[in-house]
Amino acid sequence: MTPTVPDPHPEERPVLRPLQRTGWGFRLLVAALLAVIAAGAYAYVTQLRLGLGVTGLNNRVTWGIYITNFVFFIGVSHAGTLISAILRVTGAEWRRPITRMAEAITVFALMVGAPMVLIDMGRPERILSVFRYGRLQSPILWDVISITTYLTGSLLYLYLPLIPDMALLRDRLTEVPRWKRALYRALAAGWRGTPRQHAALERGISAMAIVIIPVAISVHTVVSWIFGMTLRAGWHSTIFGPYFVIGAIFSGIAAIITAMGAFRWVYGLGGFLTDRHFRNLGYLLLTFNLLYMYFTISEYLTIAYGAEVKDTTLVHALFYGAFSHVFWVMLIIGLVLPAVLTLIPHLAPIDLLRRVPALRPIPLGVGAAILGGVGATLHVRGVAYVNTTLGVHHDVVLVAAGVLGAAAFLALLPVLKQRPVASIVLASLLVNAGMWLKRYIIVVPSMALPITPTEWATYQPTWVEWSITAGAFATFILLYALFAKIFPLISLWEVREAKVPEPAPGARAQEVVA
Amino acid sequence: MSRLRLSRRTFVKTLIATGAAATLPSVAKLAETWAAESHSPHARKTQRRWVMVIDLAACDGCKKCTAACQKEHFVPFGQEWIRVFETGNNPYDKQNFPLPCQHCEIAPCVKVCPVAATYHNDEGIVLVDHNKCIGCRFCMAACPYGVRFFNWTEPKHSPQEQFVQYSPEFPVPHRKGTVEKCMLCAHRVKIGRLPACVEACAAAEMWAIWFGDANENLVTNGRDVAKLTDLLAEGRAFRYKEELGTHPRVYYLLPDRRDRRPADSRKPAGKSDDPYRP
Numbered sequence: 001m002t003p004t005v006p007d008p009h010p011e012e013r014p015v016l017r018p019l020q021r022t023g024w025g026f027r028l029l030v031a032a033l034l035a036v037i038a039a040g041a042y043a044y045v046t047q048l049r050l051g052l053g054v055t056g057l058n059n060r061v062t063w064g065i066y067i068t069n070f071v072f073f074i075g076v077s078h079a080g081t082l083i084s085a086i087l088r089v090t091g092a093e094w095r096r097p098i099t100r101m102a103e104a105i106t107v108f109a110l111m112v113g114a115p116m117v118l119i120d121m122g123r124p125e126r127i128l129s130v131f132r133y134g135r136l137q138s139p140i141l142w143d144v145i146s147i148t149t150y151l152t153g154s155l156l157y158l159y160l161p162l163i164p165d166m167a168l169l170r171d172r173l174t175e176v177p178r179w180k181r182a183l184y185r186a187l188a189a190g191w192r193g194t195p196r197q198h199a200a201l202e203r204g205i206s207a208m209a210i211v212i213i214p215v216a217i218s219v220h221t222v223v224s225w226i227f228g229m230t231l232r233a234g235w236h237s238t239i240f241g242p243y244f245v246i247g248a249i250f251s252g253i254a255a256i257i258t259a260m261g262a263f264r265w266v267y268g269l270g271g272f273l274t275d276r277h278f279r280n281l282g283y284l285l286l287t288f289n290l291l292y293m294y295f296t297i298s299e300y301l302t303i304a305y306g307a308e309v310k311d312t313t314l315v316h317a318l319f320y321g322a323f324s325h326v327f328w329v330m331l332i333i334g335l336v337l338p339a340v341l342t343l344i345p346h347l348a349p350i351d352l353l354r355r356v357p358a359l360r361p362i363p364l365g366v367g368a369a370i371l372g373g374v375g376a377t378l379h380v381r382g383v384a385y386v387n388t389t390l391g392v393h394h395d396v397v398l399v400a401a402g403v404l405g406a407a408a409f410l411a412l413l414p415v416l417k418q419r420p421v422a423s424i425v426l427a428s429l430l431v432n433a434g435m436w437l438k439r440y441i442i443v444v445p446s447m448a449l450p451i452t453p454t455e456w457a458t459y460q461p462t463w464v465e466w467s468i469t470a471g472a473f474a475t476f477i478l479l480y481a482l483f484a485k486i487f488p489l490i491s492l493w494e495v496r497e498a499k500v501p502e503p504a505p506g507a508r509a510q511e512v513v514a
Numbered sequence: 515m516s517r518l519r520l521s522r523r524t525f526v527k528t529l530i531a532t533g534a535a536a537t538l539p540s541v542a543k544l545a546e547t548w549a550a551e552s553h554s555p556h557a558r559k560t561q562r563r564w565v566m567v568i569d570l571a572a573c574d575g576c577k578k579c580t581a582a583c584q585k586e587h588f589v590p591f592g593q594e595w596i597r598v599f600e601t602g603n604n605p606y607d608k609q610n611f612p613l614p615c616q617h618c619e620i621a622p623c624v625k626v627c628p629v630a631a632t633y634h635n636d637e638g639i640v641l642v643d644h645n646k647c648i649g650c651r652f653c654m655a656a657c658p659y660g661v662r663f664f665n666w667t668e669p670k671h672s673p674q675e676q677f678v679q680y681s682p683e684f685p686v687p688h689r690k691g692t693v694e695k696c697m698l699c700a701h702r703v704k705i706g707r708l709p710a711c712v713e714a715c716a717a718a719e720m721w722a723i724w725f726g727d728a729n730e731n732l733v734t735n736g737r738d739v740a741k742l743t744d745l746l747a748e749g750r751a752f753r754y755k756e757e758l759g760t761h762p763r764v765y766y767l768l769p770d771r772r773d774r775r776p777a778d779s780r781k782p783a784g785k786s787d788d789p790y791r792p
Contacts, residue, residue, distance in 0.1 A: 051690045052649075053666035059593070062651040062664060122649020122664065122691030126629075129648055133629040136544050140628035140652060230656045231622060231758055452613060452660045453601040 014268050015490045019169070020176060022485065025266075033478040040471015043464040044119060052122055054464045060457030061447045065465050066120035069472055071439040072251070073113025074147070074223050075244070076432075079252030080106030081154045082216040083284075085209040094280055096494045097272040100487075101263065102256045103158040108479040109255070110151045112472050117143075119468060139229050142222040150212075150219045157208045159187075163201060164493040167191035180486065220248040227442065233310035234303075234446035243295045247435060250288035254338075254431035257281050259480070261425035263489055272490045275421055282424040285431065286342040293335050314449055322456060323445045326437055334434015337409070341427035345420050350413045361415065364408035371401035562637040563728040563763070564698055566709075567745055568612055569735075570769035572722035575600065575610035579723065582714030586699070590669035590688050595661070595696040596711050609769050612723070614711065615640060615661045615696035616754060616762035623653035623662065632693070638763060639698045641682040647692040654693060658758055662695045712736055728763075 007013070018026075047054050057064050080102035087095035118124050134141050166188035170181065191197060224244035227235035237243075257278065264273045300318075303311035318327045344350065353359060375398035416423035448457040461469075577598045589595055596614040617640050618624075623632050624640060631646035632653050654662045669688040678686040683700035699709035707713075708725055715723045716736025724745065726733030731742045745751070749767025756762075 051665070051667040055666075057666070059654070059663050060660065062654045117650070120650070122651070122693075123647065124649075126646075126648040129629045129646060133631075133646060135628060135630050138626050138628040138652070140626070140650060144628075226652070227655075229626065231658045232655065447655065451658060452597075453599040453611060454660075 009492075009496070011271050012490075012492055014271065015488045015492060016169075016173065018267055018484055019173060019180075019486065019488065026481070026485065029481060030478065033474040033481070036474035037471045037478065040468045040474070043467035043471070047119075047464050047468075048124075052120075054462060056460045056462045056465060058457065058459070061444060061459035063120070063443050063447060064459055065440065065461050065469055066116050067443050068436065068439045069469055070113055070116035070120070071223055071244075071443065072436050073109045073116065073472070073476070074220060075248035075251045075435060075439070076255045077106045077109035077113060077150070077154070077252070078216055078220060078245075078248035079109070079256045080104065081150075081157055081212045082106075082249060083252060083256065085157070085212045085216070088205070088209040089213070093498060094276060096498050097269075097490045098256065098260060098277055098281075099161065099494070100158075100491045101259050101489050102252075103154065103161075104480065104483050104487075104489075105252070105255050105259060106154045107151070107158055108476055108483070110147065110154065111479065112476045114147055114151070116472065139222060139225045143219075143226060146215070146219045146222045150215050153208065153212050153215050157205075157212050160201060160205050160208060161491050161494065162187065162487065163189055163191050164193065165488050165491060167193065168492060169488070183486070217245055220244045227446070232446045232451070233308075233449055234314045234442070237299065237303075239295060239299055239302075243299065246288060246291045246295055247438065250285070250292050251431060251435035253281060253285045253288060254428040254435070257285065257425060257428035258432060261421070261428070263484065264421075267484075267489070269490065272495065278421045278424045282342045282420075282427070285424070285427065286339060289335055289339050289342070289431070293339075296331075296335070310449065310451075314445060317445055317449070317456070318441065322448075322458075323441060327441055330434050330437035330441055333430045334438055338427035338431045338434070340413075341416065341423045341430070344413065344417050344423045347413075347417070350417050353410055354414045359407065359411040361408050361411040364404055364411055368401050368404035368408050371397055371404060375401050560636050560638060561729070562703075564617070564637055564639060564703060565726060565728045565733065565742065565763045565765065566614065566617075566698070566712075567724035567726075567733055567742070567749070567751065567765045567767060569722045569724070569749060569767040570609060570611065571749075571767060572720055573598070573610045573612060574720060574722075576718055576720070578714045578718045579612060579711035582710040583696070586702075586710035587684075588672055588675040588686050588688065590663075590665055590694065593663040593694060595663070595694070597661075611766075612711075613659065613661060613754070614764060615698070616659050616760065616764045617696075617698055618760035618762050620759060620761050622656040622658060622758075622760060626652045626656045628652065635683070635700065637700070637703070639700050640695075641697050641700060642685060642693055642695060643682045644680070644685050644689050644692045649691040649693065651693065658755055658760065659762075662693050664693050665690050708734070708736060 055064065055066075084095060084099040084102040088099065118127060121127070130141070130144055134144070136142075166184050170184040170188045173180070173184070221241040221244065224240040228237060228240035230236060260273050260277065260281070263269055300315060304315045317323050340347070375395075378397060416426070444459055448459060450456060575598055579596050580594050580598060583589060583595050584593075587595065596612055599611040599613060600608060601611045602608045617638065619634075619638065621632075621634070621640050624634060627633075628650060629646050629648055631643045631648070633641060633643070635641050649664070651664055654664060665688055668690040671687050675687045678684065680686065681701070683697060683704065685694065685697065688694065699707075699711075702709055703725075708716075709723075712723045712725045713736060715721060721735040721737050724733040724735045724740065726742060728742055733740055733742045733745060745767070746765055749765075751765040751767055753762045753765055
């Protein structure tokens with residue numbers, strides 16, 4: 001592209017470049033994602049053919065990682081809309097470059113999360129019965145209503161601020177394929193940027209920003225009520241609504257930081273996604289981390305102190321029983337480490353770690369990985385025999401791996417302190433993984449818990465479930481990657497507006513102040 | 515166009531008002547059905563109120579009830595619609611505990627079903643309509659007794675099974691992807707027969723399971739006929755997880771009650787004021 005007139009906004013080029021050119025990296029990524037999705041589709045066809053018997057689910061643990069994925073993705077969907085809406089309503093000016101990415105996460109997370117329930121159904125062809133015979137008394141109907149409202153609202157809320165950018169692309173990207181130009185022209189909806197259009201758009205966006213907040217809160221509340229309305233230990237809890245909403249916003253913030261980190265790195269959007277954005281979102285992440293810790297302590301302390309048999313059975317299984325591996329990993333990587341990583345610039349003693357001899361990240365990390373691999377291998381049933389003849393308990397190896405891993409993490413801290421953005425992105429990745437595990441810890445143990453005079457039930461997800469899960473994540477990434485190829489990831493007009501403040505009569509005061 | 519001009523605001527307002535007006539009757543209807551369905555099960559006067567009484571003192575844990583049930587309904591492999599547990603707090607306190615669907619009057623499974631596939635029939639039996647069930651398994655998560663089962667794969671069909679005309683009262687042939695459970699032999703009681711498990715228990719000369727109609731206050735174990743209220747009072751009946759408020763229609767008679775109470779206290783207390791006690 002050789003513009004004849006000087007480009008008035010050269011800083012926007014990195015945003016527009018991905019829309020104009022497609023490199024091999026992108027094609028490779030799409031091919032890889034499509035392969036994963038195809039594997040997931042094959043797994044789903046197998047499941048349709050043979051029934052849910054191909055999963056690890058059974059008559060006791062009737063919900064497994066499909067429902068875990070559902071809760072996880074619906075949680076991630078709070079990234080966007082809620083965060084961008086709250087930041088908009090409170091007039092936080094720094095939000096401008098990140099709102100679009102956040103809103104897109106919402107839409108795609110919902111598009112991937114909601115069908116997980118369909119995949120979990122024994123009779124997916126009867127999905128329309130939910131509308132035909134739907135009983136409003138059933139929390140599932142609450143979810144259907146709430147999630148469809150949220151998806152509709154989020155699409156609108158994604159689209160409205162897109163209009164001026166669509167017009168901008170329509171006028172500026174004249175060398176892109178025809179379908180793209182037609183798309184931009186259609187989506188621009190005749191936007192010419194007149195004051196009247198601006199006023200109407202602003203009103204629409206403000207209204208949507210306010211409307212979407214209670215809808216978003218309702219969504220994760222009713223998701224929690226699917227569990228909360230039953231009489232099961234660990235689920236039947238009044239804390240569940242707010243607990244889920246906080247967890248959703250927490251994982252949503254982590255998701256947007258991850259996306260920002262990825263796009264800043266891949267597309268070189270450092271001019272828009274500055275260190276300040278990562279720092280601010282890191283503080284938000286820390287706030288919700290602390291809130292989530294508070295809720296987690298409240299939850300377990302209350303039921304453990306009351307010590308009803310069904311509750312203590314559950315707490316024992318989580319703290320040092322069958323689910324303790326997942327539980328402690330979740331707590332450490334989902335809550336504790338991210339808290340340290342987001343606080344890293346303020347932790348002065350970290351520099352002292354440099355002086356400790358032998359505390360070097362690479363050898364320690366390699367050691368931890370080797371020991372972890374050995375420990376995990378010893379867990380495999382066939383190897384267990386060899387293990388007993390050697391006389392080494394596999395948990396000893398795992399604990400040693402954990403100690404080395406912790407040392408490696410400590411060794412890494414001074415390095416990360418030099419790179420606050422990297423450490424916040426790392427924290428957000430850990431939070432994503434931790435929150436998925438947390439959803440697993442919510443769904444599965446309460447179902448495996450004996451409710452009649454029997455033993456604990458077991459659940460081991462099969463390749464079908466893992467393939468479909470991988471396919472779901474790949475679909476999410478693919479949708480996002482395609483979005484990034486068609487639409488600008490940064491809301492250009494909003495960023496421009498911030499740079500040239502036009503205090504028109506009646507303009508919102510807080511914007512000018514901020 | 516210009517004469518008929520309707521401002522957007524007025525249009526949206528009218529739309530919302532119309533929508534609200536259209537929704538109101540359905541909300542009223544909802545409240546009505548909700549009240550009828552789950553909140554006051556005794557408001558509905560039904561012809562029959564089938565109940566089951568299981569005498570834990572008489573049960574020797576032979577599991578013939580389970581076998582008879584499986585034969586009667588061609589129960590798919592891996593399911594036990596009436597399951598006999600062995601309970602007890604120590605080795606000297608072993609107790610057999612047969613557990614069919616409790617046919618709760620306030621049934622958690624009926625509450626949560628999104629499509630009304632699981633419901634109370636007119637005689638208080640909790641049934642599943644396998645033509646409606648979407649297989650979401652919410653009822654299985656909601657059931658505090660763990661008596662619901664899912665057809666994870668296509669069940670094996672025996673030749674006899676193929677000739678049965680499906681009805682929720684006799685849910686055969688079984689279908690993949692739907693939820694199954696004890697239906698209190700609704701197809702048998704309709705024609706005056708006892709449930710298969712009751713008959714099998716009588717055939718094994720144990721007579722541990724009683725079945726009857728709470729409206730008539732009569733139950734039978736296949737040999738004797740008893741007044742339900744007498745039987746419950748004498749047997750010091752309890753219901754499983756009574757504290758959950760599900761009001762099961764299955765009663766259990768205490769296993770260790772024999773010769774432990776003075777004879778005069780065995781007299782029934784008479785008609786109780788408690789509506790939940792027949």
